[in-house]
Each structure stands twice: as C-alpha cells, then as structure tokens.
Amino acid sequence: MDWEQRYLDDDIPWDHGEAAPAIVEVVSRQIVPEGARVLVPGCGLGHDVRAWSDAGFAATGLDIASTALERARCRYGTDGMSWLQADLFDPELPRRGLYDVVWEHTCYCTLPLELRSAYVDAVARLLKPGGLFCALFFTDTGNGPGEGPPYSADRDEVFELFSPMFDLAWEKRPDQAYTSRVGREWLMVWTRRMHDNI
Numbered sequence: 001m002d003w004e005q006r007y008l009d010d011d012i013p014w015d016h017g018e019a020a021p022a023i024v025e026v027v028s029r030q031i032v033p034e035g036a037r038v039l040v041p042g043c044g045l046g047h048d049v050r051a052w053s054d055a056g057f058a059a060t061g062l063d064i065a066s067t068a069l070e071r072a073r074c075r076y077g078t079d080g081m082s083w084l085q086a087d088l089f090d091p092e093l094p095r096r097g098l099y100d101v102v103w104e105h106t107c108y109c110t111l112p113l114e115l116r117s118a119y120v121d122a123v124a125r126l127l128k129p130g131g132l133f134c135a136l137f138f139t140d141t142g143n144g145p146g147e148g149p150p151y152s153a154d155r156d157e158v159f160e161l162f163s164p165m166f167d168l169a170w171e172k173r174p175d176q177a178y179t180s181r182v183g184r185e186w187l188m189v190w191t192r193r194m195h196d197n198i
C-alpha cells in the first residue's frame with residue numbers, strides 16, 4: 001500500500017473526521033497515569049492524537065505518510081501534541097523515547113498478516129516496562145479471512161501474540177463506536193511485562 005499516495009489523492013475512506021469514541025471509555029477508567037506520554041502509531045490525520053491531548057496527556061502521532069502528518073499538524077497544531085514521521089518497525093525508533101501508553105486504532109488491521117508479530121515487537125520496544133497497550137481491534141472489517149486491508153483481527157490470535165510479553169488487564173466490546181463499526185470492534189488493555197526484553 002502506498003500510504004503517502006492515498007493521502008495525496010485524498011483516498012482515505014478509513015478517516016471518520018473525528019477520534020475513535022472508545023478513547024473516552026479508556027480515559028474514564030483512570031488507568032492511564034497523570035502526565036503519561038501516549039503514542040498513536042499510524043495516526044493518519046491525527047484525530048486520536050488530539051483526543052488524547054484533550055484528555056490531558058502528552059500525545060505523539062506517528063505515521064509513515066508525511067502528507068497525513070502535515071495535514072494533522074496544520075489542523076491540530078503542536079500544543080500538547082507532537083508529530084513524528086517514521087516507520088513503526090524502525091528498530092532505531094525507541095532511541096527517540098519510550099512511552100507510557102501506545103494507543104492502537106486501525107494500524108494493526110492495515111498491516112500485511114506476516115507483519116503482525118513484528119507489530120507486537122515494535123509496540124513492546126516502544127513501551128516503558130509496565131506501560132499500557134490500549135488497543136481497539138477491528139475484529140470484523142467485512143473482509144473474509146486473509147483478505148484485506150483492512151484485515152480483521154481475531155481476538156484469540158491477538159491474545160496468543162501479545163501474551164508472551166504483555167499481561168491482559170481487561171477486555172470488552174467498546175461502549176461507543178463510529179456508527180458503521182458498532183459491534184465490529186474489541187477493546188483490550190494490556191500491561192507491558194517488566195522483565196521481558198526483546
């Protein structure tokens with residue numbers, strides 16, 4: 001997928017023009033420590049980054065597409081937010097800082113299936129020990145098994161992939177969703193285990 005071209009062509013059907021409603025639910029549980037640094041990988045036009053910032057956290061939007069980040073920066077500015085153009089899988093990325101929280105929303109489902117375990121490693125590398133992986137998985141994209149992007153996430157597969165380095169704190173169907181995604185997502189919060197290094 002040429003992400004940059006999709007943004008240049010404004011061919012971005014995944015963009016809802018507003019943050020994922022489930023962020024409100026995660027924040028309301030008061031599990032994210034005050035002052036936490038939150039990373040939003042594959043942030044696109046930055047709506048979720050703005051929502052985390054509005055909730056009082058230091059939010060960083062990361063994306064591989066420079067046009068997406070330019071548009072995000074232009075719309076939302078840099079007050080309480082930062083924008084980072086990088087490849088999530090760049091092993092040097094953690095040198096630029098670690099995070100207390102990684103927020104997943106429609107990054108995992110866009111990746112080729114063979115990159116899923118690399119995604120787990122990337123998230124583990126970018127989180128501080130004890131950090132939270134808060135994730136809204138798109139479990140029913142409407143595409144059949146192995147078809148995508150977006151590729152549907154399977155709850156049990158996610159559990160298998162993350163369990164070696166993360167402890168599941170809680171999971172549920174989100175209370176709120178974009179109208180078109182009601183009943184098609186699954187919310188999970190994981191804690192990065194202290195002692196595992198990768």
Ligand SMILES: C[S@@+](CC[C@H](N)C(=O)[O-])C[C@H]1O[C@@H](n2cnc3c(N)ncnc32)[C@H](O)[C@@H]1O
Pocket residue numbers: 003004014015016041042043044045062063064065068086087088089105106107110
């Ligand atoms: C389907 S879009 C979702 C964007 C945003 N989360 C949303 O819901 O509107 C996936 C995003 O992931 C970004 N992306 C894909 N591969 C990436 C990578 N390896 N590193 C960083 N960002 C990536 C794309 O540029 C794109 O903005």
